[in-house]
Amino acid sequence: MSHIADLVPKTISAQQEAPLRALAGKHGHLFSNAEVYAFLAAAKQAEKIKDPLQRCLAYPDPPGSHWSHAAANAYCQYRMQHLMPFAELRSLIQNGQAAEVDRRFAQMLDAQSTQLNARGLLDRTFELDFDGSFDIRPTLDAWKRDSPKSAFAYAASGYAYREMAAQARGGAYMADTPASNVESMDRLLQQADTDLRHAIELNPRITPAYVAMIDAGTMSLGDAYADEASRRGLAADPANFGIYDSLLWRALPRWGGSLEAMTQLASNAQAHAKENPILTLLSTKEPAEEINLDDCDCHTAAQLAMYTVVFDQVSTAQLLLSAGHAAESSHHPELAVVYFSEALRFDPDLADERLHRIYELNNFDESQWAVDEASSMMQAAPQDEAPVKLRGYSYEALGDYKHAGQDFEKALSLNPDDESVLMELGSMYAHWSHEWDKAWDTDNRIIKAYPNESYGWYLRGEIQKNQPRAGLQETIDYFAAHFDTNPQAHKMLLQMRAALALQSRSVSQRSEMKSTTHD
Template sequence: MTSHGRVVLITGLVILGIVGCCWIVSDIAWRTSQATHVAQAQRAGQAARSWPPPRPAFTPDEVRAFLAKVRSAEAIADPLQRCVSYPDPPRSHWSPESAKAYCLYYLQQTITFDEAEKLIEHGQAAELDRRLAQELQAQLTRPDSHGLLDHTYFASFNDGSFDVRETLDAWKRASPSSAFAFAASGSAYVAMASKARGGAYINETPQSNIDAMDRLLQQADTDLQRAAKLDPKVTPTYVAMINAGSMSLGGDYLRRAAQAGLAAAPDNYAIYGTLSGATEPRWGGSLAAMDHMARQAQAYVKQNPLLAILLSAEPAYRYDVCNCRSSADWSMFPTVFDNVSSVSLLSYAGGAASEQNHFDLAAIYLSEVLRFQPGAEGARRQRDVSLPAFGETAMALDDASRLIAADPLPSRNFRARADIYMSMGKVALAEKDLEQALAIDPDDIDVLVPLGDLYANQTYEWDKAWHIADRIIQKYPNSPAGWMTRATIQENQPRAGLADTLQHVVEHFGHDPSMQWQINRMREVLARGPRSAPSFRASKNH
């Protein structure tokens, strides 16, 4: 879509009263993209933490009082009571009705793709249609079921895998008059088109990728148009159409989908959320348009309290929460999250805060993620690592030990508990957990780096540290972490070769601003001769 087309689209959306916010995506899609981003950052050797630690946005007393209420809430067995008993972030003004509606949103039992596949394979497509019709009716008529059908489609028909095509095509053949079948097929085609295009800028995307995207979007449109004719109340149809319009089918297509979708369901959270990206400044919109549209949505907030979540959109974009790595204004996060916010935004903010040693924000916003999604293990691991800063070591260890007991295979659970032990000064227990994690996954850089750092900077087991450094260098040549561990050993054992290490680091990582401190440090050491205190901490740069 051209810039002019975007502006026309934004103007049209404002006139229609359509609202938007910072992209509200399905949590499954977000977790996948976030895991990919983190892995790429680690392999590229980007700095994982800022130094010195940033100034806190909340006082220690505020965080401790918040965590005491979190402990009480997490002891409640009833899922809904647990969620509504959670504290809101300090000094925030979350609507109790919206928080409860969001609790209910994530507590709803949805039909999984596996369940749908089994019904179709056993000749029971009609039963699948019946159950989805029940979900639609509940979404339209029951206050405790806002977004039920939309949530099902986000979770079950939106992963972009070509493996689902056989099942969805069989469903369409078995139920040729089912809007649910064609909406699911169209939604899957849109997700496949997005995957085919890839995540690069359009001028960096091969034409073959764009052609594949366009072909898949045309197939999506055929199914989605049929779904809309069969039953115009099936809201996932419009969500998929809006996504398709924003990709390459154009502003007119998107506008028609928005009009039809909001005519069918004027208080629908998924439709508003999917439209939200069109109002962002980077797509030709403006902060004023984002704020205006979000506030327009509040006309329906009594019918659907989930719409209050959209109020976080403009401040989240303004203060760079969606891309919070280095340019975010951390002090403004309490303003961003003054209203109930999406799990996506809370996860971005809390995860980035954890990476940047902003433990007050991490403890609070990742706890809010766990309020709505207690099974979000990644958020739990990151949250728990921040707890010892506020004296909550028992809570952190209990959480980490439960994760290990429930599933001892993921090495990252042992890694998280090792981080907690290290914060407590229990180096021997941390070493034991890291070695256990390495036995599970010998090539995990998230384990190799802290274990090498522990050997080099805590226990001074130089041969073990050297062996770990070699493994990192061989397995992850684009990461400076192994070279930094090697430099620590060469300075402090001491061991020969620091000049060679410096030369390699300068040649391969000298363009990285985050590496300048380490490079300058190595030069100083070479000029003065070996020192006795550890100086190069690889854990900063894996």
């Protein structure tokens, strides 16, 4: 593939190929409970720090890892630095202050080129502000009109067009993408190319323009286009994280690249790690791809243990959250809670991952922390059902059934169709708090709302068995007639029949005792 022609050898022999495999001969380990408990105790203390940068710096690294202190600190600086929000930019443009916008962007470029703690400042601002939304287009067009010689205005416009092109294309494979989507993508990429070329003619130091061009080359504009952008971009800033990150994305096997190409690119980036320590993070990209982290169906302990090899060095928030999701789907909470926490360390705004982490905290006796986290999310989004439901689960884990019940009812008021919440509420009343009348009423709600679901009838049998309450035989007969259609349902039926047999035996024994006493 020609896009890495200047960065990777033309051919790689069998002798050369083996050393490039980052995971060859390595073995990892799963975190022990003791390691996870110690990690969470330290993480909880760090998360009490209000200042985002100091919180990130104080955070513990994963158990047993060897994260570079310089790289982790640099990534904290990179992720937590103050960025100019788009609303501020729009306000300045609307008030005829395009020159002030240009001045501020020029300061960002100078800062990221000369100050170690401001690396990526301009690149990150582009990433935050110019997301491809149609809402931002009028502001960008006004900026170009008001400041026709502004390289930053044209770079921002081109960057946004590239983002719009990605959205127009969609996320499906090309074979499954409608021709109209491809046509829209190509048209937007041509507009991006026009503005990006003009931007680097005006100022060849604007690095996010090269990032957008590399991505545009991967999408449609071709290898030669991306090659030229990568050469010019690295000439402008040889230690630029964003450019190397885009090149590694382009080198993914799914786009026609290879693991060897990724290894070579990451190695080249490390040559500039003293100038920009966050380049160290790129060394995890190829190993993560090697274990297919983004699409991992891992089940064995040996497969999951390789996560600790991949993340023995500090990595990006995106890869860390992918590791958390993969571990969670494989039912390994000890890995999931650590990697979700590390992802949140570097990107506290990951709302979905915070919800997943709340759930996992309950597995490690941190349910009060989970309650506090969910409460904070509820304040920020009072109409969102998810944190309410998770707080209910966390209260339930604490044995606070009163507040758990209140949260489950509130979650149902926000989303009456959430079957899982109603069933959890009934299960809690029946199995944990033993509030039999509430359990019975809730079970009636379940059966009424979901008459074709077996769980409501199974729960009815559990209440009749454990309270006890009359009618277990009738429940068993109904269950057998309507739900005995698979091995799992049949197992539930056998459990109910065994309970009925014990109940009948107990009644018989009591009758015999009464008869003996009377005689």
